[in-house]
Amino acid sequence: MxxxxxxxxxxxxxxxxxxxxxxxxxxxxxxxxxxxxxxxxxxxxxxxxxxxxxxxxxxxxxLIDLHGHSTQAFLRGLFEDKPLPSWLAYMHRARELMDDDMRRLGVELTFLEKLLSGTTTTVDMERCADIVFEVAEKYGIRLIEAVVLVDSQELPYSGLERISGVESEVNFAKKFIKKYNSDMHRAIFGPLGFPASSFDLLKRVSEEARELKTLVQTHCAEWMVNPSLSAKIYGLRELEKLEEIGFLGPNVMLVHSVYLTDYEIMALAKYQSSVVYCPSSNAKLGNGIARIPEMLARGVPVGIGTDGAASNNSQDMFTEMKIASLIQKARLKDSTVMPAERVLEMATIKAAEIIKMRDKIGSxxxxxxxxxxxxxxxxxxxxxxxxxxxxxxxxxxxxxxxxxxxxxxxxxxxxxxRIPVDIDELCRRVEEKYHILVEKLNQ
Ligand SMILES: [Zn+2]
Structure with missing residues (x-):
């Protein structure tokens, strides 16, 4: 009927x-x-x-939200108004202490919040992919999961330490990519980005992604330290290094891209790699404002992401669209940049193009x-x-x-x-488990 x-x-x-x-x-x-x-x-x-x-x-x-971390809703409001390095360290510790129940509750909160605020497709970045897909099935949201891959960590004095094998990380993602490959549920590669993902890992991911004809999403140039750390170790800035290893291509989504030079913006246009613009998260963590109008003028595909609830803290794409536009008008002192229709395109049809679903969604x-x-x-x-x-x-x-x-x-x-979800019961369980996590963090 x-x-x-x-x-x-x-x-x-x-x-x-x-x-x-x-x-x-x-x-x-x-x-x-x-x-x-x-x-x-x-x-x-x-x-x-x-x-x-x-x-x-x-x-x-x-609406299509091109970047988020669904489990972070469990950590919303936990560590506020702090500089990025200490925020990252605290998040890392909190995430290590979270159990699967807490992760699932975070994902439930996220998908519920997204649906209630009009997001119907979300690109998420987590490692616990099975949990996220299970919750997506329950809530009925369209999900692309970028499976997190991490193989290195930064040491003091700008060194890097390998903490996992490149091949085992690539195979970890491939397992999910084979398992989830429908229009409703799709897994893709989600290397976290330099320095948590080594350039060896990023190179292997790009080779495999081309072979499997799949998408890759990674963080890039979120704050000023990443490009300069890369330059210090390899003699090339983060994005220059990504170009050198053959990583860039139309299947690649680079989240944030706040610190890009003119040359790097031109490289993105040349390879048609897309940028996921997260204006609230970049502003709240004090990272700056990505040069989106400059990217659009060069022909770089751009979509919008709310990022995680721990750094935004909202997952409402309507609010994000407004900030996406206003912050650029203010930065450039030019009210003609980022007009409303262009911004709505970035949250609908242009986003659908970026995730290669233009023939299915976005209009x-x-x-x-x-x-x-x-x-x-x-x-x-x-x-x-x-x-x-x-x-x-x-x-x-x-x-x-x-x-x-x-x-x-x-x-x-x-x-x-119209889905069988008891919101009061969900909130009660979140509060209960949240206090257990806070106690562990304070120990
Ligand atoms: Zn992110």
Missing amino acids: VIYLRNIKRVITMNSRRDILKDATIVIDGENIVDLGEYKTVRRKWGRGLIVDCSGKVALPG IEVGKKADIVLLDWRNPSKVPLENIVSHIVYNTSGAEVDTVIVNGKILLENRRL
């Missing part, structure tokens, strides 16, 4: 013409959008079905998977209606999300969850 999302006030399609449809009905059959148009016309064609009244609502493609079009978010537009802050995309980017929060559909399944309707 088909589903009719009937009489939607506006449908922001994000198709190639960027059409915005008025009083339209979306028809969903199984996983896919099969029709789009006036209710009377589509009803004649598709017959009886489940009717969801969407008058007063605005539809847009489900509301016939033939695509039904990943749709509806916002309640009966709100004085949303009028006049004229420039609706700017309202979405500059004046919407995830709390306004009313209905969420992923792969044709209604997961949230009129703000009520």
Whole structure:
């Protein structure tokens, strides 16, 4: 039986013409959008079905969050307003003390928060991939998991120590890449990035990724120390070294990329490697502001990520879109950079391109998977209606999300969850386990 999302006030399609449809009905059959148009016309064609009244609502493609660490929701608010080196050391210690129950609770919080705020596809970076996929299945979110690979650690005085074998790390990820390879659940390579991943490991990962035709996501140039450490040891900055070892290519996503030179930005454009822009995390950890307008001007593909709940602390892509734009306007003292439509593209159709799913998600079009978010537009802050995309980017929060559909399944309707999750019980279990972790940290 088909589903009719009937009489939607506006449908922001994000198709190639960027059409915005008025009083339209979306028809969903199984996983896919099969029709789009006036209710009377589509009803004649598709017959009886489940009717969801969407008058007063605005539809847009489900948002795509290109980078996060799902277990970190368990650590939210634990270690605040500290410089990056001590934050990293503390996070490392906390993560070592977490058990599988705590990790699972963190992932549950993350996926629940993401769905409730309109994210329908998320690229996550964790090592406990089986747990994350299990939770993704339960919640119904579309997941790409970048399996974390780590083989080295930094020693005092700028040395590196190998802590794991390159081949064993590559094989660890390959096991998941073979196991999870569907449009809903896909594993990819997730080397954590230099110096936690050696350039030997990064080189092997890029060779294997080409062989398996899969994606790679890694952190790059998050703070000023990484490029200069690489330059000190190898005579080449981090990104120059990645180019030298043949790592760059269109299957590579570089998260952060805050400290890049003009040459390095041109290299990303040349190889069509993409950048995942995490403005809140970069700002909160005091790392700076990535040169996104400069990258876009050179033709570098750019998407947006919320990063982990321990460094953001929100996982709301609406908030992230607003910050993504405003922080660049402020940095460059130029209100014309990062206009609203460009930012919404980065969270929908451009993000779908980056994860090689443009033919399946990222826009509301016939033939695509039904990943749709509806916002309640009966709100004085949303009028006049004229420039609706700017309202979405500059004046919407995830709390306004009313209905969420992923792969044709209604997961949230009129703000009520349609999946079997007891939110109160989840929060109670998080509080209980959180205090156990804090006690261990204080010992
Ligand atoms: Zn990250």
